Amino acid sequence: MGLLNDVARGLADLTSSTGTATLVFSAIALFVSLAIILNVASQLMLRGNPNEPPLVFHWVPFFGNTIVYGMEPYKFFFDCREKYGDVFTFILLGKKTTVCLGTKGNDFILNGKLKDVNAEEIYSPLTTPVFGKDVVYDCPNAKLMEQKKFVKFGLTSSALRSYVTLIAHETRQFFAKDAANKKFAAQSGTVDLPKAMAELTIYTASRSLQGKEVRERFDSSFADLYHDLDMGFTPINFMLPWAPLPQNRRRDRAQRKMAETYMSIIKQRREQGDSKSEDREEDMIWNLMNCQYKDGTPIPDREVAHMMIALLMAGQHSSSSTSSWILLRLASRPDIQEELLEEQKRVLGVNADGTIKDFTYDDLPRLPLLAQTVKETLRIHAPIHSVMRAVKSPMRVEGTPYTIPTSHTLMAAPGVSSRTATHFPEPLLWEPHRWDESPSDKHARLSPAHLKEGVAEEKEDYGYGLVSKGAASPYLPFGAGRHRCIGEQFAYVQLQTIVGTVIRSFKLSNPDGSDKVVDTDYSSLFSRPLTPANIRWERREKS
Template sequence: MSSVLLSSLPAVPEWVRELPTPAIIALAAVGVPFLAIFLNVIRQLVIPRGKNQPPLVFHYIPWFGSAAYYGEDPYKFFFECREKYGDVFSFILLGRSITVALGPKGNNLSLGGKVSQVSAEEAYTHLTTPVFGKGVVYDCPNDMLMQQKKFIKHGLTTEALQSYAPLMYSETEQFFKNELRLTSGSSPKTFEVFRKMSELIILTASRTLQGKEVRQALNSRFAKLFHDLDGGFIPLNFMFTNLPLPANRRRDKAQKEMSEFYMGIIRSRREGESDHEHDMISALQGCEYRNGVPLTDRDIAHMMIAILMAGQHTSSATSSWTLLHLAHRQDIADALYEEQVAKFGNPDGTFRDVTYEDTKELPLMDACIRETLRMHAPIHSIYRKVLSDIPVPSSLSAPSESTNYVIPAGDFILAAPGVSAMDPRVWEEPSTWNPHRWLDEKGVAAAAKESYSGATAEQVDYGFGQVSKGTESPYQPFGAGRHRCVGEQFAYLQLSVVISYIIRNFTLKLGTPEFPQTNYRTMIVLPLKGTTTFTPRKRAI
């Protein structure tokens, strides 16, 4: 039979047989990829897609798919595909089938999905576990993660946040005076704002949540460990597990050393060798799961690494974007300064300290932070692994379809809350940074905030206490559903204190003629070469 089949194949042309071997190899190297691309295009154009399958974004290169189109500017990709295919569509990303579900209802499809249908753990564990460590976050069953989030909330009580405010302010003051050498008599200085905010955010977080010992250990060695550990958060590691890259070897070495560092602190405290305040380590010590199994020292160490890494990225990005916008909008910066004067000003021109309660009574400050989070969501894409087929509601399927789509088990579903937050169908002038939209009690922003975390929002207990579900709000700055961030109040406090100090003491100006572009090639959405000039105010305190 095989000889019959072989004899039916067309003969190799004589001119090909006469080519030297290197030429034949070169011809194959060009011809095989060309043939693969040709067949992939023909397949998409000729073979009809399954009736229940979402439309597939057209792509030329098999396996590689839409990686370049999506990776260069995800939001441009999402909006252009929505215009062509609707709110639900699929694309190929390095061999994986990804289904995107846009809009509030699309976000709810994955972020509000049942644990039997979607899994964050299977989507992210190969990226996060080598960085955070074993047994925590996405390297454990979802029920255990929910209990871990409840443990973390023990270190985020109102009393704890009240004690954190003056520590944050003191760290900010010392950073500008000692590290940046910016005081009332200094000349203006220009910095790459994200670099400096990253340094400041880790200082304020370490002095409060992380603990006094961590703050005292912040030296060049710790900075290198953090840098090497952070190097594990590269998009390539999301798609491929444990590639033999130098960055991954440095990541693994740093993870081990950082774990030992935290376990050393825990041992010293247990032996009474350390004088410490109430921080996250003390809150986690003694915690037990519902089955009676206590957190081990290594569990606590890995949770502390996760807290450090997660909060560092988002707060550094958000504070940087906020300062860049204030440097670009002097009118809003001036109004923010006047708010500080009205709330904290003393008769002699000085300011009193910021308290936790104060940060809840700064409407313009709150509006600036919220508007920044609306325009610059730290994460542009949120993935879930599909565990069982997900029927797509008819409201999300294309109007011309007579049947609903089904997202099959084994695929990935992607939510992009940033699309809803920048959707011109929802927001007026969505590309304009306008904090005043949040001060309109009857506006779209107020309604979005209410549906996300207001008194009328649906409340759910996923295992870490009552929380607003928020999965169908067009504004989801800290995630939604069971994976909503428990550090939301800490982040608002941190951002408010840092920005309060800066706006009291400095005027800001962009260091470039144009507002900085966005860098989408990192895991967190960051400003691309955003510089700001800090000029000390004459009456800086």
């Protein structure tokens, strides 16, 4: 009888607890429902401010359009443009975010004055835990411009000239039959391309931009460190970079280990002294160790280490995703592969054993189809789909009745212009021949409109040399204005060298024999192929 009483009491307690839980969940559901109803009613019944851009309709307050934007940003942009025009506002995690599309929108945001727009406030929470303190967006803009000037030491024509040989060597070594990674030991096989290219581009970027000594410190485990750092670029870290999430803990460990690696190199060099030896390479670390800011202050060693991390990430990330996209596209176009191979044979010549002669930096301009293959891929697969700025003073949008208040964030999407038919006919068709200087009748209809019209490129010096303002161009894969990527030339050299080396060594195809290309993964700050993205490779007889 006592047992039955205990069971009865237990059931009563459970019923009571279940009833309480049901009430709590019901209350939450009611609150959410009311919030949605009020949010929708306010959008339908209340007139928006006629001096501000139209607000994109959304069901849920705070989250707004975040999910639909994050899943397919380009579809979101084009759908909104059709309904609201080139200028509109949407809710991104509780923040009113105003998008300005088209070349005028790009110019309005990317060439905005410092008194009006600010990049540091937007990106510092995201980049500082990855790069480290006191560099890039964790310092005043004037200091960033000085840092860019220091880094340009490694991006001169003479430096780029030496990089081609180094990058080609790293690429051949990575894909060799006897390579340590064993991925390409056979005559043919399949490979998850983004994973392989992430590792390769770390080696090429470190060897060229950062020197032999740095490259020798790296092995495949460094690719894992890079991956852990890269995962710090998740959208949630715009708001919660401090959150104790697993990826953030891995990010912080990787940042510390990479910083320690650079600091140990710098310390060793300081102890050895600055005297030059015959086998010393004049690399980026030596340069930064001897640089001073305008006020005469030497760059602190920890800042040098953090700048080297930023340089590695910047020099590697876009090249990693873009090289993957190029090879994925080529796997779907065997005709372009063979044209690229024939171009090298025709321009460079063939050795006595039938292999193609090595190319140099000076040969790259003589390989136009190779350059156009890179350019066309960047047009469709720009590494960054959205560029944001904080609004520091009310900004009037020329040609509209709108003024953007300081409570808004501005967003540019240069990739929209490069996917617009008025600028690039059949914009989603990947066709390197659309950039031909003298296109055939077949490809003339695809030629970029701004090249036909001879639009001049405006340039300005923001403190680290002349860069394109990009105000009139619909093709801006590296941004524009003061924050335009200074590694643009290096990226083109690296990508052309890697692709040129791969194409003479392998025939590429999709495993299923189709001409399909994988979808895009927008889950990070950067656009990249959705993994796994496998291709089939087969060694050429003579490479």
